[in-house]
Amino acid sequence: MAESHSPMEQFEIKTWIPIQIGDFNASFTNSSAFMILAVFAATALMVFAVRPRAGVPGRWQLLAELCYQFIAKMVSDNIGKEGRPYFPFIFTIFVFVLFGNFIGMLPYSFTFTSHIAVTLTMALVIFVLVTVIAFIKHGFHFFSFFLPAGVPIVLSPLMIAIEVISYFTRPLSLSIRLFANMMAGHTLLKVVGGFVVPLGIFGVVPVAGLVAVTGLEFLIAFLQAYIFTILTCIYINDAINLH
Amino acid sequence: MPQFDVTTFLPQIIWLVISYLVLYFLMAKVALPRIGGILEERQARIDDNLDAAQSLRNESNAEAEAYEGSMAEAREQARSTIYDATQEMSADSARRHEELGERLSGELKSAEQRIAEAKLEAVTGIQDAAASVAAQATERLIGIKPGEEAVARAISDAFNTSVKESG
Numbered sequence: 368m369a370e371s372h373s374p375m376e377q378f379e380i381k382t383w384i385p386i387q388i389g390d391f392n393a394s395f396t397n398s399s400a401f402m403i404l405a406v407f408a409a410t411a412l413m414v415f416a417v418r419p420r421a422g423v424p425g426r427w428q429l430l431a432e433l434c435y436q437f438i439a440k441m442v443s444d445n446i447g448k449e450g451r452p453y454f455p456f457i458f459t460i461f462v463f464v465l466f467g468n469f470i471g472m473l474p475y476s477f478t479f480t481s482h483i484a485v486t487l488t489m490a491l492v493i494f495v496l497v498t499v500i501a502f503i504k505h506g507f508h509f510f511s512f513f514l515p516a517g518v519p520i521v522l523s524p525l526m527i528a529i530e531v532i533s534y535f536t537r538p539l540s541l542s543i544r545l546f547a548n549m550m551a552g553h554t555l556l557k558v559v560g561g562f563v564v565p566l567g568i569f570g571v572v573p574v575a576g577l578v579a580v581t582g583l584e585f586l587i588a589f590l591q592a593y594i595f596t597i598l599t600c601i602y603i604n605d606a607i608n609l610h
Numbered sequence: 611m612p613q614f615d616v617t618t619f620l621p622q623i624i625w626l627v628i629s630y631l632v633l634y635f636l637m638a639k640v641a642l643p644r645i646g647g648i649l650e651e652r653q654a655r656i657d658d659n660l661d662a663a664q665s666l667r668n669e670s671n672a673e674a675e676a677y678e679g680s681m682a683e684a685r686e687q688a689r690s691t692i693y694d695a696t697q698e699m700s701a702d703s704a705r706r707h708e709e710l711g712e713r714l715s716g717e718l719k720s721a722e723q724r725i726a727e728a729k730l731e732a733v734t735g736i737q738d739a740a741a742s743v744a745a746q747a748t749e750r751l752i753g754i755k756p757g758e759e760a761v762a763r764a765i766s767d768a769f770n771t772s773v774k775e776s777g
Contacts, residue, residue, distance in 0.1 A: 375611055380618040392620050399625035406633045413641035420648050422655065428648075435645045455638035463633055482612075484619040485626050550613065 374557035378481055378550065398479045405466035405479075413462065434462065438596065445600035449607050456496075457603075460489065461596040468549060468588035472581075480591075481549035483542060490542035493599050501606035512609050541598055548591050552584045733769075741765045 384395035413434070416427035424432055438458045442450040450457075464480055471478025479485050501509045513530040514523055559577050563570040612618070741761045749755045 378612040380612060380615065380622070382621075386621075391624070392617070393624045394621045395625070396618070396621055398618075398622050399629075402625050402629035406629045406636070409633055410636050410641070413637060413645070417641070417645055417648060420644070422652055424648075431641075432645055432649065435642065435649070455634065455642055458642060459630065459634045459637045462637065463630060479622070479626075482618075482622060483614070484622040488623050488626055489630075546613070 374554045374561070377477070377553060377557060380482075397477045398482065398485070401467070401470055401477045401479050405463060405470055408470065409462045409466045434458075441597055441600055445597065446604045446607060450600070450603065453603055457596060457599055460493075460599055461592055464489075464545065464595050465589065465592035468592055469585075471549065471553070472585060472588060478549050478553060480545055481553060483546045486542035486546040487538065489595075490538035493541065493602065494538040497602045497606045500603065501609070504607055505609060509609070512605070537602065541595065545591050545595050548587055552580075552587055556580060556584065737762070737765050737769060740769070 381397045382394045383397060383400065386393045386395060412427065413431050416431050417424075419425065419428060421428055435458070438461050439454065442454050442457055446453070467478065467480040470476055471480065501512070513527050513534065515526065515530070518526050556577060559573045559580065562573040563577075566573065741758075744765060745756055745758070745761045748761075
């Protein structure tokens, strides 16, 4: 009973279909189901809504075009022309995180972006990719990234230490920002929701709060997807242009 | 916190990779080229229409200029035609005026001459008639037929005196 009312219960990973491949547990869980749902929803918008290929777009096609132009502009503003090959990669990150966040806003659904395993995996892949791009583009010259030009020699050990630490904490900050935001918002909703029934007639106060916080959560759902994507752009830009 | 249950990490990561890759291929191979194509096509159509509008505008500007030019030319031509016509007409009327004046003065002169002749004739006729009447009257009164020359002289003198008296 206490277990089922815990605000953390909504983050529970429940195995739907146990799958075991060798030593690996690849079970199909509620998290997997909502990832697949996000893929379907994103595909429905991005592929099927633009099927008419209308010169004057309808609502859904316009929405898909807006997403495309939003990310295309983000890539060209932050990386420039060289960012073009990474556009599908960045776009997929945005759409995947955005749909994960938004689908998580539905009651009784599951938010896969509220799990550190998911966000950290994405952040690590981005981190490794960015580092590989930097090495391919610049070779060992890449290490000059850790010592910005014009820094006095005396300060260089300190600067290098700071730059190295900030570089290697990137995946952590990137993943924890998204996971913590999504988890905190959903927990807050659940905690405030728990006050409604015990307060009786005064339950309208937390309900009003819930309405406001739900609106805020939709904003955060978009904003976190945006931040995650734009930071990816900035990291790729750093790799290509080295400051 | 369920987030730190390490046993759930592997299935999450595996399904994350699967669904991300599926979405990536759907986006990279289908959705993005399609949307990009639509946007490009629309941009191309807008550019085409703008070009067409621009060329039509240039054309109409040229037409308007040509129209203005031909209007100005026609106006100039009309003005010169009117000037020529006015000039011609005034020259013509001056010529005719002169002709008419000449003719009139000629006619006046001939009329004056005719009047003078008629007057002279009349005066002469009157004198002759007066002479013959005076001669006959004298013959009846006194029975003497005066000489023709004397009568004529007397009539002429009397006539001249009467003309002088009557002014």
